[in-house]
Amino acid sequence: MRMKDFAIRTLAPLGAFLLWELCSRSGLLDARFFPPPSIILYHLIMISPGEGIFRDIGASLSRIVLGYSAGCGAGIATGMVMGLSRRTRDLLYPLVAMLYPIPKIAVLPLIMLIFGIGEMSKIMVVFIGSFFLVLINTLHGVVGIARIHHQVARVYRISRRAYLRHVVLPGAAPAIFAGLKLAIGYSLVIVVAAEFSGADAGIGYLIWQSWETFSLKSMYAGLFVIALLGALFAYALEWLERRLIPWRDDRDTREHHDA
Template identity: 45%
Template sequence: MGEVAGERLVSILSPILLLVLWEGAGRFGLLDVRFFPPPTAIAQAFPTLLASGELWDDTLVSLGRIAIGFLIGAVPGLVLGLAMGLSRYLRAALNPMVGALYPIPKSAILPLLILVFGTGETSKYAIVASGVFFLVLLNTVAGVLSIEPVYLDVGRNFGAGRLQTFLTVALPGALPLVFTGIRLAWGTALILIVVGEIFVSRSGLGYLINNSYQTFQVEKMYAGLIVLSAIGYLSFLLLDELQRWLIPWRGARAV
């Protein structure tokens, strides 16, 4: 078995092993099934949720919000990160603001976003974008700064303009760390959309989880959590494959 095939097998088997251990702990009384129902009990909640369309609808709503918010945050973060990595003056001008704003927990600015954008979809896009932007930005800057200066010099010596330097030197050279930022940002987007939906939404997986908690439908609550976990897991597998395709000389490395 090759190294890549071995990695894929471990990635598939590790969640299955976790479910087996969870089921065994519940059945042998090691966990309180009122709060930690075994996977088989949770699985029984899925047919009802799927038949009613509730789970599908909430999942699609959350994915749509994540996708839009992610693009709003990632594209400017990537472009500005490339620019900051290439320009020491721009870096010097913006680093203080980035250093001041990045550490603020993005969930803490949700009240401000609601005040500015209201309780509609825009505030949910904004909270996702606020978390995604900084992670993509910082990793892109780090990626550009990790490029050997000789490559930038060679590009300039061959007459590459700013746009060509952006696209043919800075972006390819920064891609490994850009992907690290994208992986981190996607996970953060999942967290932030749930926070937003818990507080200011009547739809989405965050609302489903919170409503199930309030009505003590524990199996339904766990069903929502499992869907979130599955989205994260499948997304990371997809990003791994995309990274192997775009950066074959580096391979994929889990974060």
């Protein structure tokens, strides 16, 4: 069963690669612009390390890890406080609602103005991007906890501490995870864009440099790495979600059995 699942999940990417390979080899696609994926993979594995791709991956990853984890931490904390306190929500939500839709890349120049063109400005954009996504999802998760759970907690005189730890946190956990998953993908988008300008390392830097020197194979190598990282992050978070939220496991199908 698990083998079958795995096979199904790899089918679409493999098929896409195969199609691309065929089109490129047969001349249907111009191989100068669209080199076959096998050649890109060869380039990625054999040539790119010599060109310093690990340094680029390391640079991007450290920016993501720092910005994302700080952003998620702050987002969960702020979302919790806003979810639990009506006052705080009324106070802060208008601000959040205004700041959230601003494309984070659009504020990059401003951030560079404040934090300089070094590491800090790139970490900060990732931080801000993750922060708002996780905040909004956490907030909705906390507010959306069924009224009856609050009532049970009150009738049985559950302490404030236990209430936060054992009712609010798990109650909001599915929504929090939705935020975490959105934010990790978004972090990747932001960091690459931020590295297009004013960086001397990173996957975005690699792509931009390769474009400028017309080393298309290196550019594609950068794109492959991003795709791979994105999928890796998504599956890692899904794995973590299944571990941390076991009660949610195949809920959809269960509900039907129940009826």
